[in-house]
Amino acid sequence: MAAFGTVFMPEMAITKFENGEWTSTKNVPSDSIPMHPGAHVLHYSSTCFEGLKAFRHKDGGIYLFRMDQNVKRFQQSSELLKLPAFDAKQVEEMIVNIVRQYADEVPAPPGSMYVRPTHIGTEASIGKAAAPSSSSLLYVLLSPVGDYFAGGAKPLRVLLDETGMRCAPHMGMIKSGGNYASALGPILSAKDDVQADQILFCPNGDVQETGAANFILIDGNEVITKGLDTSFLHGVTRDSILTIASDMGMTVSERDITVDELLERAAKPNVEAALSGTAAVLTPVGTFIYNNKEYTVGSGEAGATTTKLRHALNDIQWGNAEDKHGWLVQV
Template sequence: MSAFGTVFTPEMIISRFENNNWSTPQVVKSDSITLHPGAHVLHYSSTCFEGLKAFRHADGGIYIFRMDKNVARMAQSSELLSLPKIDQTMLSEMITDIVSRFAADVPNPPGSMYIRPTHIGTEPSIGKAAAPSLQSLMYVLLSPVGDYFAGGAKPLRLLLEDNARCASHMGMVKSGGNYASALQPIMKARAAVQADQVLFCPNGDVQETGAANFLLIDGKEIITKALDASFLHGVTRDSILTLARDRGMTVSERQLTVDELLERAAKPDAEAALSGTAAVLTPVGTLIHDGKEHTVGTGQGGPTTNALRQALNEIQWGQAEDKHGWLTKVC
């Protein structure tokens, strides 16, 4: 079986921004991009992207989950990176057009079509370290994927690190540079303590991991950091919190310190999880801090984590009512 995200459809859809205008989107071969070696993105990391999914329902219909939210976040990322302003309506149409074109390739649940819109600065200039690219390329790439955890979600081990994932004003930007800056700490954590991920906690403030938002579940309460510029405003995070409120849970979006996290995690019924597009909601079983391992609750995926994950999946798969209007029908 191919690794998650390594199989692509043979075509994608692109549009270029030149002379202050976006070109009419075109379907091209997925390996057809060429870049000048002086392209702004290659030297100054003017790039952002999104990750969302399309699902096949039992009636054969294809539905995209929370496309509007992802498109709006990509527009925000583009603006914060000083990339050309994107046309949100055009990007939405690009997404639905290319998904419709490859509707037959959308797997049945628990598989899905992973959708990767990307925006990069293409102006050939190595003299613009302090100036934006006036040319850019936006494309939508598709990857049919199976279940992220084919053998079931194993509880993760997280190393708590007293550093930030990225520059504090850049956290809410979904940019490749933020993932690159987290890679070395994650690799070192895997080698040193066999951690799956690093939970970044600058000055004791629990924020996020290298690729997902963090949630602590204490009985009927979910605690997670309040939205600010320092970390990514996850669409799955927002969806899980909404479903938690629907179930009568208390959602506390506030500062969470490392000390409070470890104290609450020691409770027998405590749960913790990571939320993201690929893995949906993944249980956290162990927190590693100052050379000591702390078991979260029973160390296994708890009932609330499992219930919230199932509730979200059932909406995505068309097995439960879409009360919040999260699904966009493509065909």
């Protein structure tokens, strides 16, 4: 089976911002885009993207999950990067129409159609290091994917890093390629040095997020995660999991948490930790690595509450449970 996110539908939806306005949406081949070598994005990283999924239900219907929230965050990222503003309705229509075109290609659960809206600055100007791009390109790619963890979600080994940050503090809430690139070097070093699967960035002891996912701690009936600020990504999956936990009667605490508190709680037998994101949904963490010492999180295995929350979210996405929050949009 092809690696997750490496297969694409033959066409993508695209629109351009030129001469102060957006063009009508059209579909073009998804394997190439015309771009000048001096394009702003290639030199000054004026790029942001989103990741959401379309799911096939048992009745054959295709449903997008929380598209409105992803488009809202997409607008926010574009605004903070000073890319041209776009109309949310146009982008939602682009997503719905291209998914509808390839509805027959949406896999059955646990697979899905991964949807990747992307916005890039295209002005050919290498003299604009301190100025925004006056033109841009916005497109929607589709990639049919299977289960992110085809062999089962084994608990991850996570290095706690108090010295670095995933990205600049004011850039954390932007879903931009540069943020992922800046975290790549430390993550690869952690894999080589201590066989970690990911880094949990904790600058000055403040527990934030990993290189590609939000972090959640579960202690009995309480779910603890950092409160929203500009330093880390405001995950849609994170928000969904917290909402489901609240629906189940759990206590949701969005607040700062220190490395000291994290390690103290991790020693308790009923504590669980997990990473949340669109691709991996909710993935258990079994081991923390800190100052060359390993700390087992709870039992070290996937906990019952993590599994329950993951299944509850999947059941809504797959149409096996009531969508009482109106998260699904049929295409």
